[in-house]
Amino acid sequence: MALEALGWALVDERRAERLLSLTGLTPERLRHGIGERSVQAAILEFLANHEPDLISAADALGTTPEALIAAHRSLSA
Numbered sequence: 001m002a003l004e005a006l007g008w009a010l011v012d013e014r015r016a017e018r019l020l021s022l023t024g025l026t027p028e029r030l031r032h033g034i035g036e037r038s039v040q041a042a043i044l045e046f047l048a049n050h051e052p053d054l055i056s057a058a059d060a061l062g063t064t065p066e067a068l069i070a071a072h073r074s075l076s077a
Helices: 002-010 013-023 027-033 037-048 051-061 065-076
Strands: none
Touching (some): 002 037, 002 051, 002 065, 037 051, 037 065
16 A cells, blocks of 8 residues: 555655655665565655645545555554
């Protein structure tokens, strides 16, 4: 789910820049660490902290905001 969320976030340049800025991730870190739970959790936390993006991402991914939040919690545990 985090990989799909990342793809959704990167489609929009402003949102992608905000993702990098707020998470502290770099493009290199994303490329090399996307399989890591901490990176995936950071992506979902980015969505969880901004309700409009959370709702838009959920709609685009065919899921619910609650499912994205649950995935974040699971990765953060």
